[in-house]
Amino acid sequence: MKVNKQCITRLARYRNALYRLKSLGFVRVFSDNIADAVGVTSSQVRKDFSIFGITGQKRGGYKIADLIAQIGSVLGRDQMHRAIVVGVGNIGNALISYPGFLKENIKIVAAFDIDPSRQSQKSDIPVLPLDKISSYIKEEKIKIAIIATPDIAAQQVLDIMVSAGIRGVLNFAPIRLKADSKVVVSNVNLGLELETLIYFVKIFKEEEGYEEDNA
Amino acid sequence: MKVNKQCITRLARYRNALYRLKSLGFVRVFSDNIADAVGVTSSQVRKDFSIFGITGQKRGGYKIADLIAQIGSVLGRDQMHRAIVVGVGNIGNALISYPGFLKENIKIVAAFDIDPSRQSQKSDIPVLPLDKISSYIKEEKIKIAIIATPDIAAQQVLDIMVSAGIRGVLNFAPIRLKADSKVVVSNVNLGLELETLIYFVKIFKEEEGYEEDNA
DNA sequence: TAGATTGTTAATCGATTAACAATC
């Protein structure tokens, strides 16, 4: 089966859109409606569904409840996924209470930091000493972690976590992590993201011709 | 000319790698070295260069200093790019002091929030009242903004900023923003990012066969 | 039934990789 990152991301978007439509009172949708809601073509929607054997009714569209269930069987039903955060600096701290995770059924259950002044057992989500991370991962059977440490610490933290059982990592440290093939690493590099954006803003202005002094 | 987001991102990566190699004392590199450093093929490196007319010496590789300069003429030289942040909640606050931006020559010059308790003129980067945003953008000729507001506020904030002169937006609110074609919007959706990651971890385990109860 | 929409196959588009002539 073709597994394609973008396709999975779209599937998650479709589901979010379907929840929204459902809450608005809709019961059925056509591929066209979904396409409009997330900004793709209806061909793309039907193609994505077809890859995973998600079906509707010919000429009758899709029952929203059915569709959500079918997407759920691909993406994981409405189960809560637990994740931990390593590094409670600015980014780590923001992620701990990031509302966008709840929307996707992701719950940050604990955070870890080497700095005692950042540690706390009392808060809603405990911030534990870094040297407890391995035992925590094992005991709680955590599979997903977010790295928000300084660059230099990232590789070491990753190695420890992987040997403790982590299998998926979202990495905010702007370095290339080496991990063996049993771990899935997804990188978020906001600096590169912005730099790329700046490029397109620049060439866009040049093409349009309304050049402005960009101080 | 083919403008391709991934290609620009790679160019930025090449440059970062080159800075690193340069600081290690290297003077020349081959496409192979760059490829290794960022994890692509050497064909890809040479192809990317060729798109922008970036050249080296046949059989002699590339002079690092030259290469950095040539990439700079595509990506924007070492000028500092100024950006603002809107919404100083957890994410916004993290972005204000995000070290990864400096690395890419991006400077957050001000932030804005509607909540007076978050406002402050004294800190290194001032947090100003939201109703000052339009005049600030105009006076300082800011072109780049980061949206880190709650979802409901995002569209309205975008509209105000665009009419004040913003031309590029990095959006953290997990909604689809409508913007006219003179603005480049790049979306960061950490929830979807994690959800996609979780999917790949899951199917990976299923393929490998060492299924574990994922509580 | 006639009309509309799905599900899937074929066509297109675009990006990556391979290959190799040019050349230092």
Added chain:
DNA sequence: TAGATTGTTAATCGATTAACAATC
């Protein structure tokens, strides 16, 4: 010179879009 690497063209790969037969 012989060997190695660039720069570019051609081949491949993969993803999106279009088209349309099936069918409700």
